[in-house]
Amino acid sequence: MTTKTNAARARPLADSGFASDVLSGLSARQKWLAPKYFYDERGSQLFEAITELKEYYPTRCELAILREHKADIAGVFGPKTALIEFGTGSTRKVRILLEAAKTVEAYVPVDISAEMLRQEAQQLQHDYPRLRVLPVAADFTLPFRLPSAIVGLSRAGFFPGSTIGNFEPQDAAAFLRHAGRMLGAHATLIVGVDLVKDANILNAAYDDASGVTAQFNLNLLTRINRELSANFDVDAFSHRAFYNSDRRRIEMHLVSGRRQAVNIAGHVIEFAAGETIHTENSYKYTIESFGLLAQSAGWTPIKVWTDGLFSVHALAKA
Ligand code: TRP
Numbered sequence: 001m002t003t004k005t006n007a008a009r010a011r012p013l014a015d016s017g018f019a020s021d022v023l024s025g026l027s028a029r030q031k032w033l034a035p036k037y038f039y040d041e042r043g044s045q046l047f048e049a050i051t052e053l054k055e056y057y058p059t060r061c062e063l064a065i066l067r068e069h070k071a072d073i074a075g076v077f078g079p080k081t082a083l084i085e086f087g088t089g090s091t092r093k094v095r096i097l098l099e100a101a102k103t104v105e106a107y108v109p110v111d112i113s114a115e116m117l118r119q120e121a122q123q124l125q126h127d128y129p130r131l132r133v134l135p136v137a138a139d140f141t142l143p144f145r146l147p148s149a150i151v152g153l154s155r156a157g158f159f160p161g162s163t164i165g166n167f168e169p170q171d172a173a174a175f176l177r178h179a180g181r182m183l184g185a186h187a188t189l190i191v192g193v194d195l196v197k198d199a200n201i202l203n204a205a206y207d208d209a210s211g212v213t214a215q216f217n218l219n220l221l222t223r224i225n226r227e228l229s230a231n232f233d234v235d236a237f238s239h240r241a242f243y244n245s246d247r248r249r250i251e252m253h254l255v256s257g258r259r260q261a262v263n264i265a266g267h268v269i270e271f272a273a274g275e276t277i278h279t280e281n282s283y284k285y286t287i288e289s290f291g292l293l294a295q296s297a298g299w300t301p302i303k304v305w306t307d308g309l310f311s312v313h314a315l316a317k318a
Contacts, residue, residue, distance in 0.1 A: 044113045
């Protein structure tokens with residue numbers, strides 16, 4: 001595609017956070033993009049497909065832990081609780097808790113993918129007619145307002161999927177602090193956290209043989225093309241994921257297969273052959289290291305459930 005690039009042709013994007021985030025990330029020395037932009041409609045679907053891959057153990061492990069210990073986990077919620085889930089995606093996990101948590105009167109799923117949120121909330125409301133389902137379409141990493149309908153209920157947070165691992169550790173602490181402020185005094189928080197383990201298991205989980213994770217990563221470029229009038233040649237990029245054991249994190253990158261220039265929203269971004277865009281980290285913790293992180297952010301670890309691969313932590317306000 002030969003797109004002529006000039007300010008007149010570019011869409012007016014001055015007020016779009018997506019455009020400015022993409023342009024600033026791709027202007028950095030190590031190019032990077034924020035992972036929240038993975039989740040357009042197609043990205044959300046691809047992510048659900050990842051959770052079913054045989055190599056991707058975290059979802060299966062977490063579901064099994066939730067099933068086995070649901071009564072115990074529900075036991076940490078107070079009477080008359082509003083359960084707030086950060087970054088819901090599918091409601092498959094919270095359904096397990098709802099089966100056991102009879103004190104939950106309202107459920108607030110918060111997700112950046114408005115369409116998936118709407119569908120999931122509607123189906124859940126249908127299946128749980130007495131539960132107040134109050135979806136909030138928002139980027140949960142930014143401040144947002146809780147629905148006023150939950151006043152008078154105690155609050156518990158649910159943050160599964162090791163999404164906490166997609167933050168830099170200091171941002172993870174900041175998020176936990178922010179969640180604590182939002183949930184208020186006496187809140188509890190259930191967090192799913194993937195554990196440090198053998199690098200081969202980790203590498204396979206983020207670079208599956210059938211290439212679904214690669215499609216998920218590359219879909220970010222397709223989205224930028226569509227929404228920001230860009231002309232990435234998606235076939236000229238490839239997926240790379242590896243465990244960085246020093247930093248205890250999986251890194252995901254998109255690698256430029258050749259030297260090339262890309263037009264994005266009226267700007268030209270150049271790539272050297274082999275240059276990468278860093279698209280995501282997935283930090284791994286030990287039970288102890290996560291407990292310390294939580295404590296540094298004003299939470300007290302009260303219980304933890306694990307199968308050795310994945311962990312589910314119950315935290316209470318310190
Ligand atoms: N938070 C999960 C993890 O880090 C899920 C996830 C986010 C993910 N982005 C991903 C999984 C990309 C695979 C590929 O594992």
